[in-house]
Amino acid sequence: MKIAFYELRPGEEEYFKTNLSTHNLSFINETLNQNNLITDCEILSVVVYSKVDKDILSKLPNLKLIVTRSTGFDHIDLKSAQEKNIYVTNIPNYSEVTVAEYAFALILACSRKIIPSSLDVLKNKRFITDSFQGFDLSKKVIGVVGTGKIGRNVIRIAKGFNMQIAAFDVYPDFDLARTNSFEYVPFDELLKISDILTFHVPALPDTFHMVNMQNVNILKKGVLIINTSRGSVIETQALISGLDQGIITATGLDVLEEEGLLKNGQTNNLIGNLLGRENVLITPHNAFNSKEAHERVLKTTIENISAFLTNEPINLIR
Template identity: 45%
Template structure:
């Protein structure tokens, strides 16, 4: 079979070649997008992608021989699942490879906000200043953390929060009563969570129902002085609404490992050179620049998954998914594929 890997660092190639010695393998460091479809991909049987690839109906039309998409991510929002299903293309993801890594990273961001670690480091490293002015933080113990989404990552966050002595409340479309009982927290409505939480952390997939879940209307419900953390997907937060909340001091601070249009923000020149950059895309990229420079916002480059252990698990899951498909017994099929 012809298998193509996109957005893959070169040091993984030998590992993959060992796993598939009899297949035709190609590797591209760049993502697969409607504006960047290499000719070699047109007859691929299998592709493996990461989050900056954008698998639109146009891309699927060009890859006329495609049978399997393996995304090296938990989320599938960069894939047109409906079109893949219509074309009977199987989509596999990696739902549990980074749950511990992302949960721990969530608390790294939270502690940085709570104790102003990023500002402290910047002052000492770049200003040789050891002044404590403006660096007073707050303890996590006794604070209320609102966890939106109690799947694999959300439940790990809840466990960590209880270890810090925090009060936990949660919101999920499908509440897990046993989980709540075992971990001594309550499920509440989204409105109540926003009104009562000192810290709000997002752990839901990006889909039609969660797109812009945090918008101007929901921001207005947030408890004044709360902190917002997003290690899920950028599109869950409306960027304009976050800036609005920061400007009015509704939101005291935010820590974001993901952004709306983050791939375009990483490479704005590529956006300008693409065939059809939209006015909305350009607007969000400019708003992201405001967030990057904002003194009460911490932004990291979609790094929460990036631990040695998580990436080892991810490569094994990817290889297992491809091998199982080749053997006629697909595994790790994305939930709505």
């Protein structure tokens, strides 16, 4: 079987060579594009920055399986893949704890102004605390948007900080709510009551710009916003507006609407606006990136390919 891997990280090529030694393997470190297609590949493995659209698929006549080494799959044109009878699999369970822990790393960094205070020590060689007063998490209301595998781990961690928990999900899990002593509320209500608002939803039409210019003004004044899900969930202009008005006290972002530009070393006016703010913490879509999570990605990628080759595919996206 001819298998093409894109967006490789250190150590991955050797791992796949060891575990798929009987197959014809191609390795491309860059993202998938029109200029580096392995046109006769039968299995294609990518990550989130490789856009597998209708045009790309039309140039891969032998393709039978797409294996994305990620949980999210909005970079793949599922409709076009289905029309061509191409299976698509993902890695559903590798980072639910990893991302939840990272969300709290952002929460703590922002709520206690850890980054600017550390930079002040490094730059000015001094210990001055006047500008770096933060706030406690205990008894604050954390609004969890999305209570799937990541969101429920956020809830578990929040309980350890003695936080009050409220949540929104289009498919509420009332057993989860009962066992963890929280309530589901309408989304607009969550915006109004949350001291911290954290997003854990996929990129779907219904989650596009959940925070936007129409509802940013109903956010609780002083809210801290965290996004480790997908950049499209929050309208960047609305985020800037909330920061300018003092409605949003700070934000921790592991994803941005415009992150594709930053991936290529570019910016625009909106990104530049955010990057210049001391109360904005941006990280490079890194919430998934722990040693243990990476090991699970590699293991599940091999399992997805092996299961397909034995006509018993697993982790299918339908």
